[in-house]
Amino acid sequence: MKRYGLLLLVTLSFTASAEPQALINAARQQIGVTVEYDGRYQRIAYPNGDVPNHTGVCTDVIIRAYRLLGIDLQQRVHQDMRAHFSAYPKLWGLTKPDTNIDHRRVPNLQKFFQRHGQSLPVSSRAESYLPGDLVTWMLPGNLPHIGIVSEQKNAKGVPLIIHNIGRGTRQEDVLFAYPVTGHYRYGD
Template sequence: MRLLLTLLLTLTSHAPARASGQPLVDAARQQVGITLIYDGRYQRLDYPLGDVSIERGVCTDVVIRAYRQLGLDLQQRVHQDMRAHFADYPALWGLARPDRNIDHRRVPNLQTWLKRHGAQLKISADVSNYRAGDLVTWILPGNLPHIGIVSDRRSAADTPLILHNIGAGTREDDILFVYPVTGHYRLQLSPTEAMPSAADPP
């Protein structure tokens, strides 16, 4: 019996780390073939759980929609945090107050929220440090920020693929090290954090 217990504990402790991020990957992959258009226009959204039409979106929408399937509404969480700590967020758009229609759809704001919630990891060139379900940000040509989700699938060179929308809808591509990486994040959700929270005032 003791031997069996030891074996079970050993197997559990050595379970693939990427398994914990698999639900996020699966949720993001469901968008492939559904979200076909890149559309970054400003639009007024419902709140909470506001979204643009599913066939269109930007890179952040891939992340937002995937987390919503796990019970986390980043629109609401980012808005709540920005209302309480507005000065801690990037002042890049000339706003005097949070805007729940767009704040969560901006990569620098998501980076700040992730960092403030303890999800930031050290940037690495070692593929073994990137687990399925991790979030990665880049800077694209033209100084454009970008975000995607690390997949459980790998390229022929054993590089993790990325689920993202870089201009042609949600896709799964080999781009991890194609552009300069500006951030690496692993968000650990407790059951409480993953539960939808009550609506708050604007």
């Protein structure tokens, strides 16, 4: 009986680590650390591979935040792509998954979150976006982007976003600055 209680405690503790505020706090830790934007292809370790902490792209904010919670999106995206490659976008001419880059591409994360998380309606209402939600946009030049909804809001009640749009990881008022293309919730 005691073993079961301990197992339950461990399970609840792990689930609590994927709480929205924990994700936000993990993302916020990158502010002032990831100070550059560099999207070039780099060979990285697998699993738990990463580019240098001082640099990265918008997806690295998401990947690093989840990794601090014990969730390796590099490994999870790779395993899903390996098993279901045809379900993922064919935008880069690849014939098989690539552990160095697949998890660092917004369209691949969108597909992964659609398949394994909650895909929520895109809305023009600020209250639809809850702390810890993931949002994707299409930036000018047809560039996909992703960020995490913060619990902090602007004066009008619109949630701020933690992201890296080219100047390092920051928390900014950009939720409705670009066309929203996706809205997701993901946790263990």
